[in-house]
Structures are given as C-alpha cells and as structure tokens.
Amino acid sequence: MITLQQITRELKEYDGREIKIMEVCGTHTSSIFKNGIRSLISPKIKLISGPGCPVCVTPSVYVDKLVDISLKENHCVLTFGDMMKVKGNEHSLTEAAAIGGKVKVVYSPLDAVKIATEDANTQYVFAAVGFETTTPIYGILIDEIIKKQISNLKILTSLKTITPALTYICENEKNIDAFIAPGHVSVIIGCDAYKELAEKYHKPFVVAGFEGEHILAAVYEIFLQLKENKACMKNMYISAVSDKGNMQALSVINQYFEPKDDFWRGIGVIEKSSLRLKPEYFQYDAGSDFDEYKESPPKGCKCKEVILGRISPAECPLFAKQCTPLSAVGPCMVSAEGACGIWYKNRGRE
Amino acid sequence: MITLQQITRELKEYDGREIKIMEVCGTHTSSIFKNGIRSLISPKIKLISGPGCPVCVTPSVYVDKLVDISLKENHCVLTFGDMMKVKGNEHSLTEAAAIGGKVKVVYSPLDAVKIATEDANTQYVFAAVGFETTTPIYGILIDEIIKKQISNLKILTSLKTITPALTYICENEKNIDAFIAPGHVSVIIGCDAYKELAEKYHKPFVVAGFEGEHILAAVYEIFLQLKENKACMKNMYISAVSDKGNMQALSVINQYFEPKDDFWRGIGVIEKSSLRLKPEYFQYDAGSDFDEYKESPPKGCKCKEVILGRISPAECPLFAKQCTPLSAVGPCMVSAEGACGIWYKNRGRE
Amino acid sequence: MKIDISYGSGGKQTSNLINDIFLKNFDNEVLNRLEDAAVLDIKGRIAYTTDSFVVTPMFFKGGNIGKLAICGTVNDLSMMGAEPRYLTAGFIIEAGADSEVIEQIAHTMKIAAEEAGVKIVAGDTKVIEGNGNVYINTSGVGEILKEGISIQNCREQDVILLSGNLGEHHAAIMSERMGIENNIASDCAPLFSIVSDLLENKINIRCMRDVTRGGLATVLNEVSESSKCRVEIEEPSLPVSDEVKGFCNILGLDPLYMANEGKMIAVVPPEQAEKALEIMRNNHYGANAAIIGRITKGTGVSMTTVLGGNRMVDILYGEGLPRIC
Amino acid sequence: MKIDISYGSGGKQTSNLINDIFLKNFDNEVLNRLEDAAVLDIKGRIAYTTDSFVVTPMFFKGGNIGKLAICGTVNDLSMMGAEPRYLTAGFIIEAGADSEVIEQIAHTMKIAAEEAGVKIVAGDTKVIEGNGNVYINTSGVGEILKEGISIQNCREQDVILLSGNLGEHHAAIMSERMGIENNIASDCAPLFSIVSDLLENKINIRCMRDVTRGGLATVLNEVSESSKCRVEIEEPSLPVSDEVKGFCNILGLDPLYMANEGKMIAVVPPEQAEKALEIMRNNHYGANAAIIGRITKGTGVSMTTVLGGNRMVDILYGEGLPRIC
Amino acid sequence: MCVAVPGKIVEINGSTAKVDVMNNTCDVNIKLVQAKIGDYVLIHAGCAIDVLSKDSAEEILWMFKELEEEVHDNSSADH
Amino acid sequence: MCVAVPGKIVEINGSTAKVDVMNNTCDVNIKLVQAKIGDYVLIHAGCAIDVLSKDSAEEILWMFKELEEEVHDNSSADH
C-alpha cells in the first residue's frame, strides 16, 4: 500500500509543466487551506477554486431582496450564518440588522417551521441558497409548509446546479487540466454525472471527500491520470457517493423544483443552471424571479478571472490593498469559502 | 389687611370642637403635604382627602383592561405617568411593561396624534382618566382623530365628574363640616356648581387655588364661616375660576360625552358620575363599558373610610405595616395624590 | 458607519473599533499597551468605585453620556476624600449605533478625563442586539487624601452645605425628552476641585456625597440612616433656579427628587460652616452653594417649608418619570 | 418577581434590590458601608482591569454570566502576574428580568469570588427597557506579585504553553443555543492558582494571556503583534476533546477561534518549558496543559497542520456565529 | 392629576401657541380658550384651559384683603 | 456551504432521528434516506442526506490501496 508520505513526496518534488486543478466545491477550498495542502505540493501544481461557493456566486440583487424583506414591517429573514456578511448592491444582512432589519440565523431550513409556527404575526422568508446537496431539504421544507398549512413562511431561492457550471467552464476555460468534483453534491446527484464530462472534454474528474487525505489522494489520482494522459471519472469518496446518487433526494427535487437559466455572480447567465419552485408552488416563493441582474461587477474586481482560474487572487491589483475581508470589493473576499478571502488569511506564509 | 401670620396663629391656636374639612382635589392633598399645612394649624382642624384623586377612584377592572391591551400583539397603551403604578386585579402598567406589554408615558393626550400617525402598524389606546379639567382635552383629541382620519388611535375612558361625588358625600357623610372645592375642575365647571350644594346641605364650599397661601386662606375662610354658622360658596381662586366656568370647554364636553353611572373604587356606584363617549363616537372607544366591577376591596383595606373622612390613614390597621408604597394594599397608598401614601411619606414628623 | 453585531466578535472589527475610537481618544501609555490589565503607579490608601450610565437621550445640553460616565465616577471617588487617578471604561453598544456618535462620546470623555486629571487605563467593548443605544460603565481608583470621611460620620449640630442649584441635570434631560425649550443645561461636572479646596483649607469634613439619581432627598435619607441622626433642612435655603422651578411646575416635578451630576453635599462642624461655604462659593462649580440644614438627634429627614410649616422628606418610591441618569 | 423600570429609579425599590440581592450575597464590611467609593487595603503595585459580560443564554452547563463576570476579570488580573483582590460589579438589567434569576447570578458570583479570593467592594444597578437580559460589568484590582510580565515581552526561542482543552466554553454556550445535547461544560474558572504555582516555582514567565473571545488565534496574533515576532504552533499538539471536535464538525466551527473562559497561554524561556508544563498539569485547572509552539523571528502566526502542511492562522473577521461571551 | 401651571403666550400659530413658563417654552393647544399674545393662560395636559385674569401675587393680596374684611364684619357683628 | 458530518443513528421517531456525533446528540430529519438505528448517516443542514457504507479510516485505507494499484499498473505499463 502506498503511504501518505510517498504521495506528498512525489507531489512536492514535481517539476514538470504547470498543472491546474480546479476544486469546484467551496468546502474543498476551505479544507485545502486548513490542511495546508498547498504547502505540501509543488508550486507547479495549482489548485484553483471554482464557482462552488454558493455565497460567492449568488447575485447581489438576491441579497438586496433579502435586505428589503428584513426591513419590511413584520417580516423576518431566516438564513444560514454564511450569508450574513455578503454585500448586496447596498447592504449585507448583517448591516441590515444594524439598521433595524430582522434577520435570524438558523442551522437548518427545517428550524423555520418551528419559528414560523410560534410567531404567526411575522412573515418569515428563508434565504434558500445552495447546491443540489441542500435543495432536497428545501423540498422537505415545502412539504412541511403544505402539510402543516403554515401561511407565514416562504422561501426566496438562489439554488444552483453544478453540472451546467462545469460544462460552461469546460467549454470556455481551456486552461483547466482537471477537476476535483464536489463530494456532497455528488452524494445527491451521483458520480455518473461527471463521466460524460470527463469523456467529452477529456479531463480527469475525481470525486473526493473532505479530509486532507481525501484531497491529497484526489490530487495524486489526477496527477497519475495526467501523467498517463488519461481522463477518467474516478470516485474516491465511495463511503458516501454512488453512481446514481440519492434517488429519494432527487425525486424530492423533481417534485418541487425545475431547472431555469440563472445568473452566477462573476460569471454571468448559465443555461438551466438553477432550480426554481415549479409554478404550482409559487405561493411558497417570496419572489425569486429577478427580471434583470443589475450586476456591474465591482470596479477593478477580478472575481471572474479568479473563479475561472485565470489568475490567482494575489494577482488581482486590489488584493490586500483596497480589498480585504473588512472592506471586501468582491464576494470572493467575504465568503468563508471564497478564494480571495482564504488567500488573504494565508498571506505571509513563506 | 390681615397677614399670613395672623391667619396661621389663629388657626394654630384654635382649640374648639373638632372641625373636619374635606379637600376634594388630589392636587390640594399634595399641596397640603408639600407646604406642611397640617403643621401650621391646630390638630382640632382636620383636613380630609376626598375622592378627587382620579388614580385612587379608577376601578381595578379598568387597569386590567389597559394591561390586557398593552400585552396584545401590535397594541400600545398611552398614559399619563400617574397611572403606571396603580394595580389592577393582577398587574400595574409598570408590571405589564416588565412582562412585555407596550406602554408609553405621554405628557398630553394630544401627543397621541403624532405618535399614532408615525406608526400606523400599532393600535394605540389612550388611557383617558381624569375629571372635568381633562375631559375637554379628550374631546379635542377625538376631534383631531376624526379630522385627520386616524384609524389606529382610540381612548379607554374612566372620566369622573365631581358634583355627583360631592352630593353623594353630603348625603351619606354627615361628619364633614366643609369642603375645599377643586380649583381646576372649577375652572371648567364654574363655581356656581357649589352654590346649590352649600345651601342644600348647609356646608361651606370654598374654591381654592394651589399655593400654600390659597389653602391656608381657604381653611381660614371656612373657619370664619363655621364660627358664624354660615354655609356659603366662596370663590377664592378668582384669577381662574368664574361663576359659569369655561363655556367653550363645556360645549366640547357636551359635544362628545354624556353622563353615565359609574363605579368609584372604594365607594361604589354613583349615579351619573362619569362621562362616556356618546354612542355616535363609539368607534373611537376601546371598550369603556364594563359590565361588572369585580371589586372586592382588598382585604383589610379601609380606603373607603379614608376617602370619606371617617378615619385617618394612620388609623387603618394595615397602614405602614402590610401596606406601604412598595406593597400597597389599596390605591390610596400608591398614588402620588393618595391620602395614605402622603401620610406614609410624612410619617415620623413630630 | 453603523455598528453591527460583528464589531463585538473580538476579532478584527472589534480591534479596529478600539484602535480607531478608543485608543485614539483615551491615548496614554498604560492603555496603549493593551495588556489584560493595566499596571498602576499609585501610592497610599485607595478609593475604588463603579457606576453604569444608561441615559436617554445620550446627548443633551451641557454634556453627553460620556461626560456623565467620567464625572460620575470621578465624583464618587472625590466624595471619599480621594484624588481621582485612573478609570476603566466598559462600553456596551447596541447594534445600529453610529460609529460617529461613539467617537463623539469618546472625545467628550477624553476632554472630561483631562479636566478631572484622570487616565482611562483599561477598557472593554461589547456589541449587543438593539436600537443603537450605548451604555457605559466606568470604574475608578483614587488616592485618599484624608481618611475617615464617611456617610456614617455625621454628628449632632453639624451643618449641611449644598454646592449649588438643584435639578439642572434632570431638567436638561427631561427638556430634551419632552420637547420643552429652555436654557437649562446639565450641571454635569467634576467635583474634585471643591473637595481639594475644602481639604487644603483644613475643613474637617465629616461626610460628602454627590447628589445624583434619587436627588437630594435620597442623599439626605442615606445620611440620616447611615449616621443614625435626623437631618433638618430649610426649604427657603435650597438653591433652585427660576427656570428649573418653571420647568418643574410644568411637569409636576419636585427638585428634591431630581438628579444632578455636578452637585454635592458636605457635612461640616458648625464652627467651620461659614468658612466652608465661602470656599465652596469661591470655586467655579460651587458659586451657588448654600447652607441648607443641620444634623440633629432622631431619625429621618424633615424640612421647614417656605410657609414655615414642617414636613418629612422621604425617599423616592417607584419611578416618577423615565430614567435620566 | 419581575424587575420593572422603577427598580432603576434610585429610590426605595433600587435600594431594596441592592439590599435583598447584592448586599446579601456579596456581604463584606467594605461594600456594606455603602459609601460613594470603597476604601481598599492594598499594598505594592496594582493591576487594574475591566470587562463587560453579555452572554446569551445567561445560564449554561458549567456556569452562568455571574461566574463569567468574576472569572473573566480575575483572570485578566492574574495574567499580569497579579493576585486578584477587589472587584466592582455593575449590573444593567433589562425590565422583565426575574429577581430570582438575578439572585441566582449573584449567588454564583459570591461563590466564584470566594474561590478566587476576591471581594466585591463596590457596585451599581441600572434598569433599562428590554426583554429581561442582564449585563454585568466587573472591574478588578490586584497586587502585582511579579513585575514585567507583558505581552510585549516574548523573545525568540520562547516556548508557548496552553493550559488545557480549547473551545469548551464556546461549545457549551452554542450547544444550549442550538439544542445539541452533549456533556460539554464551560471551562469557566479562575486561573490565579496556576499563575501562583508558576511564580512560586520561579518560572520566568514572559507573558500570559487568558484565551477568551476571539479564541487562541486572536491571542497568538496579539502576541505576535505586540512582541513583534512570529508565533509558530503545531496543530497536533493543540488539546481539543473529541466531544468538542464532534461539536465543531456539526456546526463548521474551528476550535482556534472559539472562546474559553478558563484557559490561558504562558510564554516561558525554552529551558523552563518542561518544568512549567509539569506545574500546569499538576494544577486542577491545567490537567490537559500542552506545549503548543514557540516564538521565532518574523511576523504573524503560522501553524504546522496534522498532515504536516503549513498555513497561517489569521485573526477572526466578522462574526461566525452569535456572540457567546 | 389636575395639575395646571400658568404661562404667557408668546406666539400663536393657528390653534397652537408657544407659551412661556419662567423661561421654559412649550407648545400648547389653545382651542379651549380665546387667547391672544401676551395673555396668561392656565395649562393642563398640553392645553390652555383658561385665560387668567390676575397674577398669583395679586390674587393672594386680594384674598388677604377679603379675609380682613370678613373678620372685620364678623367682629363688628359680635358687638 | 455543503459541509456535512457523519453521525450514528441512536433513536428514530417517525421522520426524525437522534444522531450521535462523537457524543453530541442532535435531531436530524431522515426523510431523504432509508436508515435504521445503528446506521451511520451524513448530516447536512439538519438532514441526513446519505447512509454511509464505510467509515472514514476504512475509506482512507482503501484510497491508498487503490492508488498503490494504479501506480503499480502505470509503472508496469511503463515497462
């Protein structure tokens, strides 16, 4: 059996052509930082953070709408903690709370049921962001709302799907050599989803878990495939990820949601890249259809280039100057899973 | 011209039969205490505090209703500061505020207009207590509500009139020798109101202002009348009080209010002793008609005897024992103009 | 800029708030070290006190909550015959507060601390949910110049001096709240200079107390209770400005129960009363000082009224009007 | 009994509250005199600090806000090499609070103060509008046992000790809030006995700091900045209980940024590191103490990860989750 | 509860007047009285309820004169 | 954002289960999985999204074995 030491030695000593590997999922980005993975591999192997941080890709008009709702009389926004700091065009939810908006951080969408039941005089809106991992849970939430006839709870959705985004990148960004496919999204959608992509675009797709060992193994697998000029889908998170995914969860998604075109902050509109409530459930939607995305990217912000792996955050001229976590120019600096923010927190490492 | 010194010497030296003078108005009660009037006159001249403290005579069900309103979702009670501490059957408004009730202290009923206009989502209820002095101001308030079409402001009334109460006392309490008539109620109703009473019951009625000198002069006037066995109405507050009163104010009262029987805490029901909104204005009333007054006077409380001048507060067995301003058994201990409370604060004077 | 809840996290935003506002204004070598605790250079016996400040509105004629927070603690130290030396300042800030407002409060504190001769050597900042209110706790230590000054010390025949007009802080605050226009300014002031004048002139002070929440009535009842004596005062000698009298008439307030923030009583032996009065009057903050009464045998506080009557002056029950200091 | 706004008036109700709850529990001859300021019996150089406590919920496994208020201030004094002696306590109570709850908090403070060997010698009580929350400010003074302990003092090669497991206070609070059941109790504890053990054994402590709001990451960054050095730590040596690890996994928390209320770091010369570790481990509150890293040349805080990688440990930005101390 | 205080009207705007009470100015509703600038009015709960015809000092003098007369009448009746 | 954590089901009440994560017990919705007491599930945002087939240590061993084989295959292909 190969050892971790052998893997890291080989990855560290690599001195061939530059390899660009995109980890799509924000949780991978975060784990790479926390485990100091970059320090364990050759600088010739670049790990690039893709568009899999939902906070980073959520359009600012969506945040604006949440802010507006929070400030309405007798309204309250329920959200995961991650969304609190993201700026809309004017305010973040944290700032909205400071000027009188009502915002409550919850751990699970299902907590909303209890909260709304206990306070019938407030109209609650859940900030339903996320990828396929989280969408079935919103499905269960709608289920509960219907069954329990809860009239003061709706969701405002910004739900992305990962395959259209991957297709977009494969089509448009030729410089990415391989992908670490998201672990928990794959639990739901299954790893078959990447087989076609791997074949069509001739890029390795490795499904990985979130321990440092998982990530190093995935990088090594990619390293091996590239060395052999292979381009396979490889599932290295077999404890959780199956070929077809979680059929039960997928059927909940299909029951309540349908695909729609959607806007990705920093990227633009990607076809059929989101899930919206089906028309028959519109009464549970707090207005998730945005006519236009007034998204002029913040002046000077190179988020798009960062997310697509064209530059590293440090190459953005604003990085650590005008743009810091406390005065973030782009969303990638503010999210806990954003590439620029993680880069910033790791500055000064020799 | 007679001097203050002469008056006080004569009043101090008096040693004839005991004289009982009732000051009807709570503001007189308070001024008598603040000026130390009792220390300036003979103990044979007893000054008795009548039922003219609106806080003392307001039934506890009225306070209960205010407390209930304050605790209702999106409701807020507006009140003068004086009402805050008075107990209903369970809570005072101060206590209601501590358990989440919304209560706001205002200086004038007319402040309510601005408050209600600025916050259309809250239903405001003004605690309209008082005597004839204050009733015309509630009339002006209703006028404003109508003109400005304010839909979130009503009044809950407990408005007393003084002459029925005086008639009741004259009929039932033979031991009162004379009355100091209220100064500011008389500004509105005029001093003619007391002529008939003075004659019918053969008791001096002196209308007095609120300075210490006013009160001493009134006591002296009564002293002179009793000495001569006279029983006249005498107006000693001529700067403000006329024979017929303030006709403009009286017409406002008549426009909006009509007399009704009413319950006086400590006394019972007195015929036609209150003013209620006329039926055509019921939409501005927050439910001032109380079917029944569940008023069992607090156990052991001698409020009735105190208010009617049968005993002094110190003669109540609970006084300064179970009953103190912080653990008041009866309302007379809690109000700033209540006889027992004032007596309590003056305890220890030799 | 609005303070939001993240300014209380203890992380970067908290430290920015501390650097940009508090360190900038309170600037001194002890505080700047940002240790867990300040190390003080102090000699002799020490007086030590604390107070929290929660006034609404936070800004008013004659000062703001920051000035109160300095003067209140400085005065409590002074009343024990101590020279105020070092303060701590703990800020509890409700989300929604403007950083500009906090800056203004801190700046006022800086100026007040300079006048009072004290340094703010330790601080703390927390952010809670709310509507932008700011609450300040200060504690203070001082060097005792004269031992034995105590509220338990008053003796029969001693004379009670009051350093100036009653009710001005209370009236200033309530005027803002009730929208009544006048020129009444809070009397908020540091009183150590009066104390130091009295001590330098060898006045054998029995007891001092600043007249704050609860007013003169409360302070005199505390004297009566702690020294086990009767306090007798004369209503005509109580200094109250006409403007404050008018204000009290409008709202039905009694100056005896109204808060000051720059007034004190001093109880002195009868033979030194006139001299003490003169010293007080010569001090900028004691111009309207008066002899208001004396200590006798018995209990409670009694007052001879303007009309020559007599009545008791009890402490305050319940709360007349919303809190003002 | 619910506290209403009249309990903050400064009148009879305020004094009843003070007598019935605070004087009863904090009972000592200095406080009982109820002077404007306490007069202290203290010698030598003095350490002085303050903190406010605003934790939600107020009661949690392992303690309550009152215990925090005592330990927090006692620990800040201890970290300067001082023996904690006297505290002040300022209560800001929101209307609606139960007097029974306040009594319970005061009683806990009494017990914690006894354990820590401090007396509460001055206090203050204010009542504000609100929903029954209680906020406490404490300040403290202590006698410095060893001079020169300072966050600016760390030198290259010095070794960093941590007195025990990370994150337990934070996890205990968050467990209550999130309804997660476990046996994690707040580590809230007075640390003076560890300090005193180290000093008695002649450990030449460069710097100490209690690990509170902002967590170990924040404290180490403060060390780096104040001592102008790099701090290097080893992830595998950081003591974290499995239960806390599991808890962190559930909520996505990082023990490096989590608050403790009974943990400290001590920076000592390399040759005394092992001895210091042994002393810590022999103390009841230091059983899980560990050497976690050292001081080197440079800036910032870097960490060798479990996998042998290396990364920087920055301070906290914004606010991960609602405040917990 | 029927506390009232005298003040001098210094300005009138429709049914509201600015009234001066020993240098304290407040807004007072004057719908219940016929008042002009310079008048002294009695203010209760934010409303003028009366125009005063004398000032307090004058009134107190008048009272003592009245009482003097009554005493005089009485004592002469005694004889 | 797609953070998830494995935990062991210790109790089931209808569609809710008590799940143990290193001695931390929390309530988890299990509508998206077929799970029984004793199963290890992956918990995301209060929901079990998967029943785990291996434990983490096992999986990591398996990965290293797989990689060993691949390296082996590759190097043999080299020859």
Ligand code: SF4
């Ligand atoms: S550093 Fe800031 S401005 Fe530059 S790409 Fe990142 S988020 Fe945008």
Ligand code: SF4
């Ligand atoms: S002392 Fe108390 S119980 Fe007695 S009559 Fe007065 S209010 Fe009633």
Ligand SMILES: [Mg+2]
């Ligand atoms: Mg599976």
Ligand SMILES: [Mg+2]
């Ligand atoms: Mg008239």
Ligand SMILES: [Mg+2]
């Ligand atoms: Mg500390």
Ligand SMILES: [Mg+2]
């Ligand atoms: Mg104090």
Ligand SMILES: [Mg+2]
């Ligand atoms: Mg004070």
Ligand SMILES: [Mg+2]
């Ligand atoms: Mg602090």
Ligand SMILES: [Mg+2]
């Ligand atoms: Mg004081």
Ligand SMILES: [Mg+2]
């Ligand atoms: Mg501190």
Ligand SMILES: [Mg+2]
């Ligand atoms: Mg601290």
Ligand SMILES: [Mg+2]
């Ligand atoms: Mg105090």
